[in-house]
Amino acid sequence: MKVLGNKQLRDFNDAPTKNDGRLRFSKQNVVYKSSKTGKVDNIPAAELSVATWRRVCLGHGIKLATSTGHVYKYDGFRDTDYEKISEFFKANYKVELTEKDMCVKGWNWGTAKFSGPLLSFDVNDSSVFEIPLASVSQCATGKNEVTLEFHQNDDAEVSLMEVRFYVPPGNADEGTDPVEAFAQNVRSKADVIQATGDAVCVFKELQCLTPRGRYDILIYPAFLHLHGKTFDYKIPYTTVLRLFLLPSKDQRQMFFVISLDPPIKQGQTRYHFLILHFSKEEELKLTLNMSEEEVEKRYEGKLSKNMSGSLYEMVSRVMKALVNRKITVPGNFQGNTPGAQCITCSYKAQSGLLYPLERGFIYVHKPPVHLRFEEISSVNFARGTTTTRSFDFEVETKQGNQFTFSSIEREEYGKLFDFVNAKKLHIKNRGFKEGLVGASWYSDSDDDQHDAYLERMKAEGKIREEGDGSNDSDEETGE
Numbered sequence: 001m002k003v004l005g006n007k008q009l010r011d012f013n014d015a016p017t018k019n020d021g022r023l024r025f026s027k028q029n030v031v032y033k034s035s036k037t038g039k040v041d042n043i044p045a046a047e048l049s050v051a052t053w054r055r056v057c058l059g060h061g062i063k064l065a066t067s068t069g070h071v072y073k074y075d076g077f078r079d080t081d082y083e084k085i086s087e088f089f090k091a092n093y094k095v096e097l098t099e100k101d102m103c104v105k106g107w108n109w110g111t112a113k114f115s116g117p118l119l120s121f122d123v124n125d126s127s128v129f130e131i132p133l134a135s136v137s138q139c140a141t142g143k144n145e146v147t148l149e150f151h152q153n154d155d156a157e158v159s160l161m162e163v164r165f166y167v168p169p170g171n172a173d174e175g176t177d178p179v180e181a182f183a184q185n186v187r188s189k190a191d192v193i194q195a196t197g198d199a200v201c202v203f204k205e206l207q208c209l210t211p212r213g214r215y216d217i218l219i220y221p222a223f224l225h226l227h228g229k230t231f232d233y234k235i236p237y238t239t240v241l242r243l244f245l246l247p248s249k250d251q252r253q254m255f256f257v258i259s260l261d262p263p264i265k266q267g268q269t270r271y272h273f274l275i276l277h278f279s280k281e282e283e284l285k286l287t288l289n290m291s292e293e294e295v296e297k298r299y300e301g302k303l304s305k306n307m308s309g310s311l312y313e314m315v316s317r318v319m320k321a322l323v324n325r326k327i328t329v330p331g332n333f334q335g336n337t338p339g340a341q342c343i344t345c346s347y348k349a350q351s352g353l354l355y356p357l358e359r360g361f362i363y364v365h366k367p368p369v370h371l372r373f374e375e376i377s378s379v380n381f382a383r384g385t386t387t388t389r390s391f392d393f394e395v396e397t398k399q400g401n402q403f404t405f406s407s408i409e410r411e412e413y414g415k416l417f418d419f420v421n422a423k424k425l426h427i428k429n430r431g432f433k434e435g436l437v438g439a440s441w442y443s444d445s446d447d448d449q450h451d452a453y454l455e456r457m458k459a460e461g462k463i464r465e466e467g468d469g470s471n472d473s474d475e476e477t478g479e
Contacts, residue, residue: 023074025085027092030064032074035399037241037261038372041072051089051097053082062097069116071132103128112165114185131163136190141183144169148186151262198289199225200322203315209255209275209365211266219318221298226274233264235274242370243327244362245316246355249340254278254312255364258319273368278312286314331358333419336411343412345393345405354393354405356419361395369403371395379420380428381413 021034032041050065061075086097103126110123119131138149199218218225226233244257258274285308292305302321330341333356342353350366360372380394392406
């Protein structure tokens with residue numbers, strides 16, 4: 001079997017090429033938490049079956065296989081970590097951490113082996129590379145050839161997009177096409193979404209803010225299908241990180257936000273958030289395309305065959321049951337406007353709403369931003385750059401990124417400051433703010449900041465007044 005690789009360059013500056021996080025070994029489990037997304041891998045110790053230590057491109061890595069068929073790979077270890085981890089695995093997991101060398105001959109002719117969710121390409125029983133089949137987005141066949149296409153990695157400057165395998169004829173049993181047998185092994189584990197059977201339910205003509213347009217949403221047991229006039233999207237439920245249900249400031253509309261990783265693509269644009277917009281007055285009677293016994297057995301009382309209520313309630317209820325994730329709603333924060341749980345502000349010259357949540361902030365809708373408290377290093381309250389009637393709220397993350405939410409009304413300052421203080425976030429200018437009353441912060445006399453433009457206007461006005469006073473004419477001059 002021969003293999004050819006194809007890679008595509010991406011214009012994605014300053015993006016990390018690895019998904020950094022923290023890995024913790026305990027007697028009960030192995031836990032990994034991603035620093036970027038907050039996603040957690042929890043591997044019970046009883047399920048660990050195989051542990052492999054191997055040399056990777058940067059340092060050393062661990063490959064863990066479980067009795068349930070899952071495979072996890074982590075790297076970034078030092079050579080000296082082997083003995084310590086090996087002894088811990090023996091003592092607590094009763095699993096041997098075996099060393100295994102990778103093949104570095106550079107040959108492209110070898111044997112393809114399918115093992116659970118992995119495709120391993122081996123030369124002389126040594127692995128050259130492994131492909132997680134969940135990363136495969138398409139599998140196409142040709143004459144003696146199988147082509148695998150991959151989901152694009154938004155965090156890498158260079159992404160592997162395609163690999164082609166040459167499958168020689170006559171390698172399989174008589175009556176079986178070796179190319180089709182290879183492709184079938186890939187498709188059985190790949191993330192190739194195919195709509196089989198009927199949808200559980202359909203929501204017609206829902207208004208979507210990102211990506212913009214009206215879409216029919218078909219709910220299948222394993223994925224969500226957005227069908228629009230121009231674009232179609234199939235979103236597996238495994239890519240859904242979080243769900244948010246947010247009321248607008250006027251209390252008449254609702255935003256339903258779906259956080260995705262990896263994001264959906266439209267040309268070169270990536271959408272990490274799917275935002276649906278509803279009016280509270282819209283009602284819907286919904287009938288699921290399943291029997292009552294099947295609904296009860298599959299969803300355990302979370303859904304019923306016939307439901308009715310507000311449209312946003314129906315959509316959020318169905319999504320919560322199928323995705324099996326909690327829906328995040330605004331917490332106890334109350335803005336200056338009665339009943340409002342958000343703050344009107346601007347981000348990147350676009351006006352939107354900032355929602356302080358129990359564990360983070362979310363801004364909708366263009367572009368959507370979600371910031372968890374655990375990834376925030378500090379916040380800062382700054383004077384508005386254009387007017388003294390507003391202020392800016394700056395958030396800096398531990399990765400060094402800064403988000404500035406500007407044009408916030410000064411009446412919101414006290415509520416937002418109290419909220420941030422209660423959540424124990426580090427405020428850069430705490431002493432300066434607590435020493436001043438809110439009104440004096442916004443006073444027109446800026447003693448601590450020199451305004452060159454204002455000084456020039458005052459000087460020009462003084463010159464004009466002197467010129468008007470020296471004029472002997474009795475005519476009144478216009479102001």
